[in-house]
Amino acid sequence: MKGKLIIFSAPSGAGKTTIVKHLLQQDFGLEFSVSATSRQPRPTEVHGKDYYFLSENDFRKKIKNNEFLEWEEVYSGTFYGTLKSEVERIRQKGKNVIFDVDVVGGVNIKKYYGEEALAVFVQPPSVEELRKRLQNRSTEPEEKINMRVAKAEKELTFAKQFDMILINDELTETLKEAEKMITGFLSQ
Numbered sequence: 001m002k003g004k005l006i007i008f009s010a011p012s013g014a015g016k017t018t019i020v021k022h023l024l025q026q027d028f029g030l031e032f033s034v035s036a037t038s039r040q041p042r043p044t045e046v047h048g049k050d051y052y053f054l055s056e057n058d059f060r061k062k063i064k065n066n067e068f069l070e071w072e073e074v075y076s077g078t079f080y081g082t083l084k085s086e087v088e089r090i091r092q093k094g095k096n097v098i099f100d101v102d103v104v105g106g107v108n109i110k111k112y113y114g115e116e117a118l119a120v121f122v123q124p125p126s127v128e129e130l131r132k133r134l135q136n137r138s139t140e141p142e143e144k145i146n147m148r149v150a151k152a153e154k155e156l157t158f159a160k161q162f163d164m165i166l167i168n169d170e171l172t173e174t175l176k177e178a179e180k181m182i183t184g185f186l187s188q
């Protein structure tokens with residue numbers, strides 16, 4: 001039996017990776033769809049676990065060979081994408097696939113899979129809080145944080161294209177709510 005698909009999308013810093021990591025530790029039979037990216041790994045990130053880190057040249061070759069389900073130049077010069085082989089690999093094991101992608105990627109994956117997929121939009125309590133979270137995460141310099149926050153303002157308007165909106169204010173409550181959403185979807 002092929003697994004179901006669960007998409008978590010949000011502006012950068014809203015908390016989707018935190019939520020997805022929590023869900024992966026629960027007993028939902030989920031496996032993470034490892035995306036490909038042309039950006040440099042952060043100090044704690046591992047190739048094949050957090051991302052497939054590719055050179056821009058190799059990324060472009062895969063685009064040409066039609067190897068991506070979806071891909072985007074998310075921040076100018078930085079490519080991100082979901083490999084078709086990754087989704088197939090997970091579904092062939094009969095596991096459910098969980099995605100952590102930006103909002104346009106999320107909308108595209110949902111369009112492709114329709115009812116087989118649940119698309120969740122993670123919404124920060126405010127843009128100011130989003131900025132604070134990015135600053136506290138300390139993974140990007142201020143100039144890149146500014147780019148992410150500017151993009152977030154537009155991305156927030158995509159929320160209504162998703163099946164569900166999850167407001168990530170108090171984290172413990174958010175995680176409980178996310179678990180409820182997944183339980184409901186997997187029991188359909």
Ligand SMILES: Nc1ncnc2c1ncn2[C@@H]1O[C@H](COP(=O)(O)OP(=O)(O)OP(=O)(O)O)[C@@H](O)[C@H]1O
Pocket residue numbers: 010011012013014015016017018019133134136137168169170171174
């Ligand atoms: N409810 C919350 N309250 C306060 N801080 C939070 C909350 N949820 C997540 N965070 C923190 O906010 C930061 C951003 O979270 P996270 O990395 O999960 O966001 P993201 O949406 O995956 O961002 P990106 O798209 O850039 O990867 C992290 O430092 C995380 O620990």
Ligand SMILES: Nc1nc2c(ncn2[C@@H]2O[C@H](COP(=O)(O)O)[C@@H](O)[C@H]2O)c(=O)[nH]1
Pocket residue numbers: 010011012035036039070071072074080081082100101102103104105106
């Ligand atoms: N469209 C896609 N977006 C993706 C994919 N994998 C990750 N992302 C999104 O990119 C930004 C930045 O991520 P970061 O790790 O550099 O902070 C974030 O919104 C990710 O969700 C993908 O395969 N496709």
